[in-house]
Amino acid sequence: MSNDVTFTASPDTAQVPEVSSGAIFASSGRTLPSYTTPVVLVASLLVSWLVFHFVFKSESLFAPLIVGVLLFMLIMRIVGYVVEGSRRGADRMATIKITSAFVLAVIPLFSLLYAVMVEAWPTLSWGFFNNSTQGMTMKGAIPGVGHAIVGTLIITGTTALIAIPLGIFTAIYLVEYNRGGWFGRTVTFLVDIMTGIPSIVAGLFAAAIVPLLAPALGFYNGFMGAVALVVLMTPLVIRNTEEMLRLVSNELREASYALGVTKSRTIVKVVLRTALPGIVSGCVIAVARVIGESAPLMITAGSPDGFNYTIFNGQVMTLPVFVYNMFSKGEMELAWGAALVLVVVVLLLNLFARIIAHIFAPKGR
Numbered sequence: 037m038s039n040d041v042t043f044t045a046s047p048d049t050a051q052v053p054e055v056s057s058g059a060i061f062a063s064s065g066r067t068l069p070s071y072t073t074p075v076v077l078v079a080s081l082l083v084s085w086l087v088f089h090f091v092f093k094s095e096s097l098f099a100p101l102i103v104g105v106l107l108f109m110l111i112m113r114i115v116g117y118v119v120e121g122s123r124r125g126a127d128r129m130a131t132i133k134i135t136s137a138f139v140l141a142v143i144p145l146f147s148l149l150y151a152v153m154v155e156a157w158p159t160l161s162w163g164f165f166n167n168s169t170q171g172m173t174m175k176g177a178i179p180g181v182g183h184a185i186v187g188t189l190i191i192t193g194t195t196a197l198i199a200i201p202l203g204i205f206t207a208i209y210l211v212e213y214n215r216g217g218w219f220g221r222t223v224t225f226l227v228d229i230m231t232g233i234p235s236i237v238a239g240l241f242a243a244a245i246v247p248l249l250a251p252a253l254g255f256y257n258g259f260m261g262a263v264a265l266v267v268l269m270t271p272l273v274i275r276n277t278e279e280m281l282r283l284v285s286n287e288l289r290e291a292s293y294a295l296g297v298t299k300s301r302t303i304v305k306v307v308l309r310t311a312l313p314g315i316v317s318g319c320v321i322a323v324a325r326v327i328g329e330s331a332p333l334m335i336t337a338g339s340p341d342g343f344n345y346t347i348f349n350g351q352v353m354t355l356p357v358f359v360y361n362m363f364s365k366g367e368m369e370l371a372w373g374a375a376l377v378l379v380v381v382v383l384l385l386n387l388f389a390r391i392i393a394h395i396f397a398p399k400g401r
């Protein structure tokens with residue numbers, strides 16, 4: 037006789053896992069309508085503006101915007117938690133925070149562009165781009181920024197001609213010929229230090245070294261300003277080119293060496309060709325970085341009122357120095373106009389860098 041006992045659970049007595057009310061609330065199946073976010077955002081901004089405008093009598097736009105965004109985030113946090121539950125509410129809140137941070141980050145950029153365009157628009161004319169400030173106090177004179185544009189092109193072009201080859205060759209040596217050596221590490225350390233030096237120090241260095249090496253040039257000339265910008269631009273080119281060269285796979289170098297190609301030809305035909313998009317883009321961005329420098333040029337290139345087409349003789353005006361001079365003299369329209377020209381030049385340089393990087397980027401099959 038068997039003593040085994042078999043228990044059979046009927047469907048009515050089957051155990052059902054208990055679900056707490058907190059879990060149900062955390063995973064609520066309800067969702068907010070798609071129009072909730074924009075409606076709450078507009079309402080929050082409107083309430084914030086009304087409070088600042090009528091209660092605090094403030095005409096500011098930035099403060100109501102910040103308060104409105106914070107109010108919007110608070111309301112969405114509460115509504116999302118109540119309607120959608122803690123899990124979906126937290127996910128929605130994270131999305132709102134990231135989007136709000138992005139919007140707040142781009143607001144200053146668009147505000148700057150808007151302010152520059154509005155303030156500079158009345159100044160723009162053919163005479164503004166073609167004339168200088170020489171004789172600007174005469175009756176009927178149309179002062180312009182032409183001499184500053186010419187000077188900026190001359191000094192920046194000279195800087196690029198010196199700094200770009202010097203920076204690229206230095207980076208090639210550090211990556212290809214002295215990889216991991218003590219001398220290369222020392223140079224890299226010094227380059228990192230030069231990247232962070234104040235621009236005014238570069239101007240003082242150029243003002244001290246150029247008269248010693250070339251006394252005939254004298255003081256206050258375009259070449260001295262170009263030397264100051266070379267000190268600032270060369271470390272940027274070195275670091276960018278170095279990073280681009282290190283991204284090139286060692287397998288490409290080894291494959292070239294296996295075919296019997298020399299090291300120098302491998303660098304030119306394989307390494308540089310592969311890293312070309314990043315190198316060109318970095319060089320253009322470095323030019324855009326130094327083209328807006330004013331402090332080193334104020335003590336090296338001077339600030340003349342007329343045109344000067346020679347870099348080795350006489351003072352040369354640049355756009356950043358022109359903006360400072362006009363602001364100091366109270367000529368705000370000319371200062372805003374030159375600022376707009378400078379902003380457009382920098383934007384075009386960055387756009388050119390992106391186009392170059394896209395054109396020379398490796399194409400997939």
